[in-house]
Amino acid sequence: MALRSDAADPLAGLDEADALPADLLWIESQGGGGEPAILHACAAAAARTARVGIVAAGIRTPLHHPLRIAEDLASLDGLAAGRVELALASAGDDASRLEDDLAVLRQAWSDEPVEHAGAVHTFSGVDVHPKPHRPGGPPIWLEADESAGSEAPPGAAASRAAERGVGLVAWTLDAARLYLERWAELGLPDREARIALRLPWGEPSSPPASLANALDGARVRAERAAAELSVSLVGIYTPGRTEGAL
Numbered sequence: 600m601a602l603r604s605d606a607a608d609p610l611a612g613l614d615e616a617d618a619l620p621a622d623l624l625w626i627e628s629q630g631g632g633g634e635p636a637i638l639h640a641c642a643a644a645a646a647r648t649a650r651v652g653i654v655a656a657g658i659r660t661p662l663h664h665p666l667r668i669a670e671d672l673a674s675l676d677g678l679a680a681g682r683v684e685l686a687l688a689s690a691g692d693d694a695s696r697l698e699d700d701l702a703v704l705r706q707a708w709s710d711e712p713v714e715h716a717g718a719v720h721t722f723s724g725v726d727v728h729p730k731p732h733r734p735g736g737p738p739i740w741l742e743a744d745e746s747a748g749s750e751a752p753p754g755a756a757a758s759r760a761a762e763r764g765v766g767l768v769a770w771t772l773d774a775a776r777l778y779l780e781r782w783a784e785l786g787l788p789d790r791e792a793r794i795a796l797r798l799p800w801g802e803p804s805s806p807p808a809s810l811a812n813a814l815d816g817a818r819v820r821a822e823r824a825a826a827e828l829s830v831s832l833v834g835i836y837t838p839g840r841t842e843g844a845l
Contacts, residue, residue, distance in 0.1 A: 624644060
């Protein structure tokens with residue numbers, strides 16, 4: 600879902616999130632769409648929920664320093680008692696930046712100082728605090744932008760997500776299938792592969808009346824996709840404007 604600061608109640612629906620048959624609440628940065636700052640929205644969600652996981656989605660690392668992301672997400676994870684996850688927007692063709700950002704995030708969330716010399720970032724002896732509540736830090740997702748007009752090569756982000764052992768936010772079944780194939784080629788444990796399918800619910804200006812209504816129809820489509828991909832469970836990701844998605 601996307602929280603909007605220009606709505607009558609930007610937190611509408613959060614109180615029912617824990618009671619829904621869902622494990623993750625996706626809160627996406629749309630960019631210029633009237634929503635509050637993404638981490639502020641996630642902090643509000645953490646305060647209004649106790650069970651459901653909270654995904655800070657749509658964060659673009661070229662616009663945010665990885666050490667700042669690491670600090671902010673660790674702080675949020677502490678407030679949410681380990682319920683936070685991070686979904687990075689696709690970095691397009693810049694694989695070296697993605698490689699650096701992921702390496703820095705993971706080191707920053709470890710018990711050791713950051714020691715990294717990469718194509719984009721270089722750090723020596725940087726000790727990042729606070730540390731996240733969850734050991735190893737929040738799980739990470741990478742969005743595979745296969746939408747019309749995307750400059751990324753088809754399947755590039757899906758392959759990168761598998762190669763780096765992170766979850767995939769897929770726009771198409773083809774991207775999800777490429778991710779699973781690459782995951783299997785690398786010999787990674789099947790149960791650790793994570794896919795969220797991006798399903799549209801319409802225009803951001805007219806979202807469903809409730810989070811429960813948002814799951815209607817999307818659940819059937821996700822089950823159909825899961826059967827086609829031969830996986831037991833597929834995530835449902837439905838925030839904002841998603842023309843051309845599944």
